Amino acid sequence: MSYLMSSVRFFIILIELLLLYVLQSSVFVEFPLANVVPDLLLVAVVTISYTRGNKDGIFYGFLSGLILDLCGNTSLGFYCIPFVLIGYFIGFSNRIYRNTAVNMPLFLVAGGELVLMLYYYVFHFLIQGKTNIGFYLQTLILPKTIYTVLVAIPIYFLIRFSVSWTDRHRLRNSESD
């Protein structure tokens, strides 16, 4: 029964990830703040690995990276690498996970977004000899981090709800066994 529930969870989260991707690539680009769009998938990965630990972080990080690579124009694996790393390292914060704290996931989202954007800067701009990191911090990295943190709260609750909902069902089922 627990296998069934974890596969149900997998499909629910997969659909949520796809919807978040569609949102970020079609709706949020119509309302850019300071010419940037928030990374909704990153918020989802951070939430999963904060509430579930590094193994789920790696798995769903890989999945979200794959979605970005397959739908976008990048080589497969380009976004998988930073998402897997972020999922793994943020998974360590699962030890201090508390249901009530909202500031902690926001800090984690900000950290993860900074890492992701630095990775993007290195492999998209620095690699072409654009060394003026101050400019990219100002126009791309910092605005994007702020915007992502701003939209993170509803996505955090959505993902946490769907994770804990399937968990609760699993517990109830295993107790009745």
Added chain:
Amino acid sequence: MDRRRKKRIRINPKYLLIAAMMLCIGLLFVSYRYPSKVKPLRIAVAKVISPMQRGINTIGRAISRKLDNLADINDLINENIELKEELDQLKYDYKMTLQDNNELAAYRNLYDLDQKYVTYPKVAARIISRDTNNIYNSFTIDKGSNQGIAIDMNVLAGNGLVGIVTDVMPDTATVCSIIDDSCALSGMFMKSSDTCIVSGSLESMSKGYINVSMISLNADAEENAEIVTSHISDKYHQGILVGYAVNIEVDSSNMMKKARLIPAVDFEHLDTVLIITELK
């Protein structure tokens, strides 16, 4: 329940991380080395995603149009007055040009010249999604190989060059714009036919221009000269307007001149584009 949990095989997350990283690097290698093998997977995903994007996009666009409608009406009145003045000026210019054109046609007939700028067959398409990291630099349109789009077709908006098709799916295609950092094209000055290289850059585009380099020192380059795509480019049709050159100066090597180019297309308000369905 605890006993049963313990029976499960526990893998150290460290090894899982190493396995996932190796998988990522393997995927990178495969998609770089054999892009055609990955293509069917991308097509399958695009079949699922792009209808959703198309649907959601119409909603988002409707909302943003409603917001635009609330823009100050005074702005519109002022703009209307300015536009009317401009229209008068343009009407006059148009008559003058018409005369010139008639004269030119007569000369062409005399010299039996071929028409220089043939009208290319074009197809219109809507933008349905954008690259989320720098949103004006690459985007997806709602026409693909089923509608006759192919890689390396030129993309226009209004009269100016937007970019080039870099990837094609059955019903969607990806366009890389000329302001992207990875884009460089061969341009030329319309009046003097001096060639140059136009290269995109996010950094300079944030100040409203992209870079022009490799202009010959004795080129007859004036300020605000029109730069069009050149005859030596193997992907871009000749004579498409790219933008206007300003700040022409000798570059640091003292062998060439460089300039700034103000694109003819307003990339921030791009909504529909035209694709020339003829390859050079």
